[in-house]
Amino acid sequence: MSVAAFAAGFGLRPASEQPTLQDGTVSADRSSAPAAKAVSDGLSLGGDFSLVDHTGRPVTTADFTAPHLLIFFGYTFCRDVCSTELQRMNLLLEDLGPLAAKVQPVFISVDPERDTAKVLANYVGNFHPRLVGLTGTSAQVRAAAKKFGVYYGKLVQKTTHGEGDAETDAEYLMNHSSLTFLTGTDGRVLDIFQRDVRPEFLLERVRRVIGDGKGGEDRR
C-alpha cells in the first residue's frame, strides 16, 4: 500500500487552495469518488487493528459482528470538531433507520496518553448508544492509524500563564486527519468522507455502499 500515492490521488493540497464547500464536495476532483475508485482498483486501506475498547477489553476487527464499521479518529480533549463528527455519525445512524444495524460506529483515539478506557467510556456514552471507543498503547494506536493513512501529532503550545505545570502540560492540542472511514467487516476501507460533507451526501453514499450489499462483497 502506498499511502503517499493514495494521498496524492486524494488531492491533498494546502488549505489556501481549498474552494468553499458547496454540495458536499470541495470540488469535483476532491470528492471521495477518487478514493472509492482507488479502493476498488485494488488500493488497500484500513484493515485489521488490535486495540482496547472503552470497557478495557482488547478488541480486533474480528470482534465486531456488523458488516460495516464507521470510524472516526480523534481525541476527547478536542471539544470542537471531534464532538460534532461523532454527533454527525449519530444523526447518520438515526437517518439510516433499519439499515443502521449493519453499521458499527467506532471512535479511535489518537491520544492514548490521555484517552484511557475510563475517559473514553465517559465520552462515548454521550453519542450513539452503540458507539465504541478504542484506545490502546501508543504502538497499537500508531499501527491502526498507519493502516488508515491517518496523520496525528501533538501540538506543543507555549503557555501564556507563566510557568508550565503538570496541568497545563496535559492541555496539548493535536493535529489529526479529520476523515470518517466506512469499512467492510474486515476493516478494509470502502469509502471516505471529509469533515464538511453535507449530511444528505453522507447518507446517500453510505446507503449506496451498505444498502444493496453489492459494494462490500465486490471489494473483498
Added chain:
Amino acid sequence: MFLVYAMLATAILTGPLAAAQFRAGDVQITKAWARATPGASKSAAAYLTLRNTGRRIDRLVGLTTPVARRVAVHGTRMQGNVMQMYSIASVELRPGKTVVLRSGGMHVMLTGLKQILRKGATFPLTLRFAKAGAVEIRVSDSGIGAMGPASLHGANHGKKRC
C-alpha cells in the same frame, strides 16, 4: 389597555424568550453558547458572535471566566485533510463587521475546567476589548454534540444541520 400591551411587549423582549444580547461600547455580543461537557472533562468549547457597530477597529484581547482556569481563542485550519488548531492572540473586529466564532472555525477554548457544564445551564464569561472595555456575558450550555445554540423553542435535539 395600551399600557398593558406595552408592558407585555417589554416583558417578552427582555424576558427569557429574547435572544441573549450583550454589549460593550460599540460591540454587540450574541449567540453565546457552549457544549455541555462529559463529567470530569477538563476542557470545553464555546462560541459567540461579535458585531462591531462602531466606526473604529476594536479587538477582543482577553477572556476570563470563573468556571475555567484558562480561556483562549483558537482557530482551526485545514491542511489537506488534516485539521490543525492554533492559538489566536486577539480577534480583530472591523467597523460594521460581524465575526462569528463557530464550530470548525474560531472558537473559545476553556481548559482547566472547574465544573461540569450541564445542558440548559449558563456560566459567566468576561470579554475584554481593547477599546470597548470589558463586559460579562452569559454563555448558554447546549447538548454535548450540539451544532448550535439551543433553540428558543425548546430542547435542541441535536437535529440541527449546519
